[in-house]
Every structure is written in C-alpha cells, then in structure tokens.
Amino acid sequence: MNNLSFPQLVYKYCALIPKGKISTYKEIARALNNPGAARAVGNTLNKNPFAPLVPCHRVIRANGEVGGFASGPKRKIAILRQEGIIIKDNKIDLSKYLYEFNSKKSIKK
DNA sequence: GTGTTGACCACAG
DNA sequence: GCTGTGGCCAACA
Numbered sequence: 425m426n427n428l429s430f431p432q433l434v435y436k437y438c439a440l441i442p443k444g445k446i447s448t449y450k451e452i453a454r455a456l457n458n459p460g461a462a463r464a465v466g467n468t469l470n471k472n473p474f475a476p477l478v479p480c481h482r483v484i485r486a487n488g489e490v491g492g493f494a495s496g497p498k499r500k501i502a503i504l505r506q507e508g509i510i511i512k513d514n515k516i517d518l519s520k521y522l523y524e525f526n527s528k529k530s531i532k533k
Numbered sequence: 534g535t536g537t538t539g540a541c542c543a544c545a546g
Numbered sequence: 547g548c549t550g551t552g553g554c555c556a557a558c559a
Contacts, residue, residue: 461541
C-alpha cells in the first residue's frame with residue numbers, strides 16, 4: 425500500500441522518465457496498477473500543481489500523438505525536440521522513444 | 534450519491 | 547485513412 429495519492433503517483437512516474445525518452449498515459453496508468461486509468465492520469469497531469477517541476481511533456485498518447493498540453497501542443501513539441509526527440513507531424517515514434525516503467529521497483533507500492 | 538467533464542483507449546463501420 | 551460509439555478511471559459541482 426502506498427502512502428501517495430493517485431496524482432502523487434502520476435507525477436512521480438512522470439518524473440522518472442529519463443531525458444530523451446517519453447511514455448504514454450496508458451503506460452503510466454499501467455505502472456500505477458490501473459491499466460484503465462489513462463484518462464485519470466491525463467486529468468491529473470492537466471491540473472499539474474508541479475507544472476515546471478514535472479516533465480509532463482514527456483507523456484503522450486498511446487497512438488503516438490503528442491496529445492494536449494496546458495500551454496498548447498506546440499509548446500510540448502518544442503520541448504520534446506529539445507530533448508532530442510524527433511517529432512513528425514505532431515507524432516512521435518513510440519518504438520524508439522517509449523520508456524517502460526518497472527512497476528515493481530520504481531516506486532514502492 | 535449522482536451527473537458532468539477531461540492532456541484517454543479500443544473497437545466497429 | 548477518418549468518424550462514431552462504448553468503456554475505463556478520478557476529480558469536481
């Protein structure tokens with residue numbers, strides 16, 4: 425049992441994504457042991473009380489689209505490009521940049 | 534407790 | 547390829 429609430433875990437996993445890699449809402453949801461909570465994850469990141477602290481821009485949709493961003497998708501794309509990620513027509517190559525979480529070691533449950 | 538909303542996902546047509 | 551529909555979950559009014 426973790427002491428952290430749902431949003432806390434979301435931010436935590438978000439921060440675990442290494443530079444130059446990205447992840448999807450669904451992957452995070454799965455890391456939280458809630459594979460169906462992709463929507464809740466996105467909703468939580470939207471509130472994003474840790475806006476400048478958490479690299480929420482490294483989280484994209486499962487279909488490879490950048491998804492949305494509080495400051496606009498353009499902002500998100502620009503940051504990802506800075507990270508060294510190649511973006512094509514607002515889409516990212518998941519098979520190259522997708523980061524898989526260790527849902528058993530990354531964070532204690 | 535119910536209904537609505539949302540940076541989502543998967544499937545069917 | 548796109549559109550529509552259903553389903554999932556959490557937060558808020």
